[in-house]
Amino acid sequence: MPLLEARHLAKTYEHGALAVNNVSFTIERGETLGLVGESGSGKSTIARMVTGLIAPTSGEVLFDNQPLTGIPAGKLRQLRRRLQIVFQDPYAALNPRMRVRDIVAEPLIIHRACPHSELRDKVAGLLRATGLDESATSRYPHEFSGGQRQRINIARALALRPDLIVLDEPLSALDVSVAAQIANLLRNLQREFSLTYLFISHSMPMVRYLSTSIAVLHHGRMVEYGSAEQICTAPREPYTQTLIAATPEIRIA
Secondary structure, three states: OOOEEEEEEEEEOHHHOEEEEEEEEEEOOOOEEEEEOOOOOOHHHHHHHHOOOOOOOEEEEEEOOEEOOOOOHHHHHHHHOOEEEEOOOOOOOOOOOOOHHHHHHHHHHHOOOOOHHHHHHHHHHHHHHOOOOHHHHHOOHHHOOHHHHHHHHHHHHHOOOOOEEEEEOOOOOOOHHHHHHHHHHHHHHHHHHOOEEEEEEOOHHHHHHHOOEEEEEEOOEEEEEEEHHHHHHOOOOHHHHHHHHHOOOOOOO
């Protein structure tokens, strides 16, 4: 049974603007689905539907065989403990008035997932896991680089030990070398914490590096879907071929 299943998702906004049309996919436990396409293809809309931030116009999302659409708010909140999201902009996603220790501890406090006496050690452990020193706890987001801020966002997403993390363009605001470092971090964390990822990006090399399967979006529709090896070495659709050809190869150590 897949951990996440999207069935015939569609989203129509005001004035009839169709953002996503009839998109279906599954993600097995421990795997990574790379969702790739150009800007405006509907990737972020899917991310928000999958995490319950917006409701689909039609279709449904099942998380661990439980529907995320049309369920009571209390039950949705319980499921969200197991399903976290990391956004594209590592600075906008952080409250500039909060210290790092409070940012990372916030989900633990809201969900009462950790005794207050253990918060400090828990936060320090999460920062270490994402490559940050414990001295970061007393500082504010503006004191960090873009890559460090994204590490803070990832530490916060890990706080509740989720099963699935939706990564919505987490590397696109970073320069190439820093993006490669964060990609390696995500791979290591997946093994360490037994995570499942939905990795959203416009960069085919990054998607190929992190993903076990790939879904290609174009104008809100899924035009190709299969294993990462098949999509990247023998793409069938002209759009996928163009997307691969237009993206320079990135070396990730």
